[in-house]
Amino acid sequence: MPRVSVKTAFWGPLFVLIALGAVGYVSGWHHQVMVRIVVWQGRLYHALVDAISALERAPDVTAWSALLGVSFGYGVFHAAGPGHGKIVLSTYLASQGGAWRRALGLSAMASLLQGLTAVLLIAVLVFGLGWLTREAMGSVEHAELASFLMVTLVGVWLCWRSVIRLRRALAGSDTAITERDRSISSMSAPSSFSPPAFGSMVFAPSTPAHRHSPQCGCGHEHHIGPDTARDWRVALLTVLSIGVRPCSGAVLLLGAAALLDQFGRGVIAVFAMSLGTALTVTALALLSVVARDWVSRHMRPTRHRRPWAAWISLAGGALILALGLSLTHAKWQSASNEAPPMLGSPDAGPRSEHAGGLMGGG
Amino acid sequence: MKRVSSLKRACWRAALAACVWGAFPLAAAAHPHGWVDISVEGVFDAQGRLTALNQHWRMDPLYSQVLMEDIQREAGAASLEARLDALGVEIRDNLARQHNLTQMRLEGRDVAQAPVTEMTTRYRDRRLVFRFTLPLAAPLSLAGRTFRYQVFDPTYYIEMLHEANEQGTEPLPSALQLRGAPKGCTTTIIEASPDPKKVAEAAMLDRTQQGEPDLGRFFTETGEISCPG
Numbered sequence: 339m340p341r342v343s344v345k346t347a348f349w350g351p352l353f354v355l356i357a358l359g360a361v362g363y364v365s366g367w368h369h370q371v372m373v374r375i376v377v378w379q380g381r382l383y384h385a386l387v388d389a390i391s392a393l394e395r396a397p398d399v400t401a402w403s404a405l406l407g408v409s410f411g412y413g414v415f416h417a418a419g420p421g422h423g424k425i426v427l428s429t430y431l432a433s434q435g436g437a438w439r440r441a442l443g444l445s446a447m448a449s450l451l452q453g454l455t456a457v458l459l460i461a462v463l464v465f466g467l468g469w470l471t472r473e474a475m476g477s478v479e480h481a482e483l484a485s486f487l488m489v490t491l492v493g494v495w496l497c498w499r500s501v502i503r504l505r506r507a508l509a510g511s512d513t514a515i516t517e518r519d520r521s522i523s524s525m526s527a528p529s530s531f532s533p534p535a536f537g538s539m540v541f542a543p544s545t546p547a548h549r550h551s552p553q554c555g556c557g558h559e560h561h562i563g564p565d566t567a568r569d570w571r572v573a574l575l576t577v578l579s580i581g582v583r584p585c586s587g588a589v590l591l592l593g594a595a596a597l598l599d600q601f602g603r604g605v606i607a608v609f610a611m612s613l614g615t616a617l618t619v620t621a622l623a624l625l626s627v628v629a630r631d632w633v634s635r636h637m638r639p640t641r642h643r644r645p646w647a648a649w650i651s652l653a654g655g656a657l658i659l660a661l662g663l664s665l666t667h668a669k670w671q672s673a674s675n676e677a678p679p680m681l682g683s684p685d686a687g688p689r690s691e692h693a694g695g696l697m698g699g700g
Numbered sequence: 701m702k703r704v705s706s707l708k709r710a711c712w713r714a715a716l717a718a719c720v721w722g723a724f725p726l727a728a729a730a731h732p733h734g735w736v737d738i739s740v741e742g743v744f745d746a747q748g749r750l751t752a753l754n755q756h757w758r759m760d761p762l763y764s765q766v767l768m769e770d771i772q773r774e775a776g777a778a779s780l781e782a783r784l785d786a787l788g789v790e791i792r793d794n795l796a797r798q799h800n801l802t803q804m805r806l807e808g809r810d811v812a813q814a815p816v817t818e819m820t821t822r823y824r825d826r827r828l829v830f831r832f833t834l835p836l837a838a839p840l841s842l843a844g845r846t847f848r849y850q851v852f853d854p855t856y857y858i859e860m861l862h863e864a865n866e867q868g869t870e871p872l873p874s875a876l877q878l879r880g881a882p883k884g885c886t887t888t889i890i891e892a893s894p895d896p897k898k899v900a901e902a903a904m905l906d907r908t909q910q911g912e913p914d915l916g917r918f919f920t921e922t923g924e925i926s927c928p929g
Contacts, residue, residue, distance in 0.1 A: 366896060366897055368900075369896035369897050369899065369900040370896045372896065372899065372900055372903070373894055373896045373899050373900075376856075376899070376915065376919070377919070379732075380732040380735075380859055380919075381868075383732060383733060383734075384732075384735060384760075384859075384868070387760055387761055387762045388761075391761040391762075391826070470769055470770060470773060471765075471766060471769055472766045472769065472770065590733075590762070593762065593766075594761070594762045594765070597762065597765035597766065597769060598761075598765065
């Protein structure tokens with residue numbers, strides 16, 4: 339393979355991207371975008387509340403299409419903003435490997451789960467336990483904390499798994515591999531080469547030593563094997579960590595719907611919103627898969643793929659861990675700070691009193 | 701006795717929330733999560749001096765419902781009207797600590813305000829309406845000068861804009877009116893035109909220092925009252 343063309347193919351588009359970014363930065367374009375986003379988000383919120391209250395006054399086709407349209411738009415747009423769910427998901431996909439089909443599945447599941455969590459949250463707390471809608475909406479705080487803790491857990495898990503893989507890969511370069519090693523992880527495939535072959539792969543990747551043996555996992559994405567079950571557990575935890583935090587727009591919509599006695603209609607609108615969110619998140623997830631494939635395709639000739647993949651995987655895990663820790667920390671701090679003056683989140687005292695009062699009176 | 705104290709507590713809670721819109725702690729992002737449609741009336745005395753701003757705040761439908769749910773849940777002997785009045789008192793007390801979210805200037809110089817008078821809270825067309833009179837510390841002659849005011853929530857959690865047309869593009873003429881003004885006085889409502897760079901700077905600065913950025917002042921409208929000299 340001619341090296342120059344590989345380099346051009348890799349650095350060319352990168353330079354174009356960096357140049358575009360620099361031009362944008364110098365001309366203050368990012369500030370403009372930020373202000374526009376703040377304004378649009380405010381308008382969308384306004385439109386959402388207007389739409390649900392319009393539906394209460396006159397539930398005709400116009401009101402319905404307005405509500406569904408705004409909800410869908412809110413989903414698409416709100417998901418495009420910065421959020422930990424997208425960072426976690428795209429970091430996971432970019433660093434841990436995964437075909438586009440998995441990216442599609444995970445992001446769609448995470449988005450729909452966020453909508454579902456919101457529906458369950460309001461339904462159970464308001465209609466089941468008789469909380470004030472305001473309190474139920476405030477309980478998003480707790481769901482957020484749970485979500486951040488789970489993100490931290492995902493990070494720990496990924497790091498731990500990568501470290502094990504790295505140790506195996508490194509150990510595999512100077513010791514003979516055992517049958518057990520091979521069966522445990524398809525990602526530690528380089529160990530299936532004998533030491534000399536491994537060495538030759540590092541320095542001369544396109545030599546005939548690069549052959550595909552039945553046990554070889556090199557060069558392609560392999561997602562079947564003994565590792566898959568454990569892999570899916572992490573994937574599931576990743577989806578849960580994102581999905582357990584309800585979509586804030588959905589909570590808002592459902593809170594308004596519950597207050598206006600329109601809960602059923604609110605649920606329908608939330609599904610429109612979740613579809614919108616899924617659309618954006620899926621696009622981002624696919625983008626991160628495409629980017630990862632592109633990078634790994636262009637890096638492969640010059641570097642050995644397996645340790646490279648394991649290092650990337652470790653870096654991704656560390657990033658998710660750091661994100662989880664900092665979010666948890668920030669949440670913890672804000673929760674302890676704002677409780678008395680803001681009275682934002684309903685504390686346990688009045689809530690249980692309300693629930694008890696309702697039950698006693700009813 | 702217990703009922704009274706629980707009503708009091710509920711009002712206090714609701715009103716605090718009304719003030720900071722803290723009821724929904726979804727404010728992770730710095731965009732408004734509620735709004736108030738405001739109208740203002742400039743009141744002049746017999747000498748043609750500006751004495752007060754009558755303000756009329758219409759809370760957004762969702763927030764109105766949240767407060768009403770709170771009030772109605774507190775079943776008690778008090779009539780709805782009495783409970784609304786109690787809520788209004790709490791809102792007023794909270795607003796007093798934040799200059800009633802109103803800033804007044806005459807030719808660039810701050811104009812002092814006196815404590816709020818004549819406050820009422822009503823529930824109309826599914827919206828909670830809070831109306832109050834904000835007197836100036838001293839009557840102000842506007843002859844040949846321009847008086848400006850801004851009404852905003854510094855945290856931008858609530859967006860406060862003058863009553864506008866259906867599309868929200870133009871403020872209604874009724875959103876700023878004058879009573880007893882000298883002949884020839886005019887009013888204008890100027891749309892906000894935030895400088896993106898300053899907004900970004902404020903967002904960065906505040907985020908590192910105290911959490912939520914104070915962006916409200918960048919997105920607020922300015923009401924102008926000018927009188928001939």
